[in-house]
Amino acid sequence: MEAHFVDWLLGRIPADPRLEVPPGDDAAVLRPPPLRRTVIAVDMLTDGVDFLLASDEATPERIGHKALAVNLSDLAAMAARPEAAVVAVALPRERAAEIGRGLWTGIEPLAAAHGVTLAGGDTNTWDGPLVISVTVIGSVLPGAAWRRDGARPGDLLVLTGPCGGSLLGRHLDVRPRCREAIEIADRFTVHAAIDISDGLSLDLARLMRASATRGEIELHRVPIHDDARRRAAIDGIPALDHALADGEDFELLLAMPADDARDLVADPPAGLAPAIIGTVTQGAGICGRAADGTPLPLEAKGWMHDGDE
Numbered sequence: 001m002e003a004h005f006v007d008w009l010l011g012r013i014p015a016d017p018r019l020e021v022p023p024g025d026d027a028a029v030l031r032p033p034p035l036r037r038t039v040i041a042v043d044m045l046t047d048g049v050d051f052l053l054a055s056d057e058a059t060p061e062r063i064g065h066k067a068l069a070v071n072l073s074d075l076a077a078m079a080a081r082p083e084a085a086v087v088a089v090a091l092p093r094e095r096a097a098e099i100g101r102g103l104w105t106g107i108e109p110l111a112a113a114h115g116v117t118l119a120g121g122d123t124n125t126w127d128g129p130l131v132i133s134v135t136v137i138g139s140v141l142p143g144a145a146w147r148r149d150g151a152r153p154g155d156l157l158v159l160t161g162p163c164g165g166s167l168l169g170r171h172l173d174v175r176p177r178c179r180e181a182i183e184i185a186d187r188f189t190v191h192a193a194i195d196i197s198d199g200l201s202l203d204l205a206r207l208m209r210a211s212a213t214r215g216e217i218e219l220h221r222v223p224i225h226d227d228a229r230r231r232a233a234i235d236g237i238p239a240l241d242h243a244l245a246d247g248e249d250f251e252l253l254l255a256m257p258a259d260d261a262r263d264l265v266a267d268p269p270a271g272l273a274p275a276i277i278g279t280v281t282q283g284a285g286i287c288g289r290a291a292d293g294t295p296l297p298l299e300a301k302g303w304m305h306d307g308d309e
């Protein structure tokens with residue numbers, strides 16, 4: 001199956017001037033954009049952990065889309081421009097060809113939409129579950145990458161869109177904020193950034209720990225996705241809790257100087273509805289505040305990976 005599938009795949013990858021040697025050789029050769037730094041991220045998705053192939057909703061197409069999209073979201077969190085990707089898959093033996101083609105069908109349009117050239121990959125079949133690992137390569141001007149460790153007391157915290165309830169389907173239809181991030185980086189000062197992969201409160205805590213600052217969230221200002229309200233109606237857990245802890249929203253959380261934050265919210269990139277949700281202060285950890293300023297407990301909750309803190 002493998003040689004046949006790889007031939008099929010190679011026939012579908014459009015030529016790209018960034019590849020001095022295209023896929024099909026022992027390795028691809030990428031021409032890095034002049035005067036820019038190379039940004040690299042990798043993320044591996046496993047059946048049973050990140051999706052359920054046996055479910056009706058997790059088609060190979062949507063899984064392929066998600067595998068590239070979550071990586072692009074990490075580039076967005078660095079304000080990096082996507083350039084190339086390499087894809088490694090372990091396919092369950094009995095449906096290998098069908099799943100492999102489905103994955104590609106999901107990857108290809110997203111790669112095209114974000115200007116990503118497929119620089120290569122590896123295909124294996126085995127008796128285990130579907131595993132797909134995507135490595136993305138991006139570029140950014142020297143010193144211009146957003147980082148987690150730059151938030152400063154006095155910054156405002158901006159969330160690029162509503163959170164919560166992604167498990168109702170959005171977790172498979174991830175829309176990485178690459179274009180929006182690059183526009184924000186062009187127009188505004190951003191001191192620190194992270195993408196919301198594991199949960200708003202947990203990723204906020206990570207941002208604050210990296211910056212050695214404290215995050216105070218005005219809980220009534222957290223934009224709540226309709227999906228969070230739908231989940232709340234199903235499980236009785238408040239929609240705000242879903243927004244704070246569900247994860248896989250893939251919005252961006254930005255720490256910005258107050259004037260830049262207000263200007264961004266007043267005139268955001270097309271299609272983006274950012275909201276100021278809190279303030280960076282001196283100290284450590286995170287806390288919530290009610291509309292009248294009363295402090296409220298805020299736990300860092302979300303998806304914890306094995307080996308996490």
Ligand SMILES: [Mg+2]
Nearest residue numbers: 074077195197
């Ligand atoms: Mg991330």
